[in-house]
């Protein structure tokens with residue numbers, strides 16, 4: 449009986465440990481791949497708004513490398529989230545590609561502007577983390 453309990457306890461600890469590693473923030477290149485696949489055609493490979501299909505677009509795709517600068521130096525997590533959320537809800541206009549894939553996968557905590565940790569689908573969290581690194 450004692451052995452069984454020990455095994456149960458160990459199993460529990462391992463499960464908790466696994467849950468924690470699943471919570472590890474996604475790596476940068478994960479976000480980069482998502483960006484390349486879903487955003488670069490408009491916002492450009494370097495994020496500055498000159499993607500392949502950007503020419504002539506009205507309004508022009510935003511320069512995503514100056515989001516923090518335009519927000520007093522703080523990366524505007526909520527603004528980016530709501531923009532992508534808008535795309536997901538089809539508010540982005542007819543040309544908007546499918547972003548549904550961004551909502552698949554585990555939830556990881558993302559710190560939003562007020563410091564609250566908000567469970568966010570991993571691909572979206574990865575994308576946010578990547579965009580934060582390209583701020584200049």
Ligand code: HEC
Nearest residue numbers: 486487490491505507508509510527528531532543544545
């Ligand atoms: C079809 C072209 C297109 C694609 C693809 C696209 N965007 Fe945009 N995006 C735009 C345009 C045009 C604007 C500027 C007009 C507006 O704000 O709606 C914009 C604006 C934004 C803004 C607002 C910037 C600000 O100043 O608040 C963010 C953030 C953004 N896009 C992020 C993304 C991300 C992240 C992706 C990929 C998941 C993406 N966009 C994919 C065209 C695109």
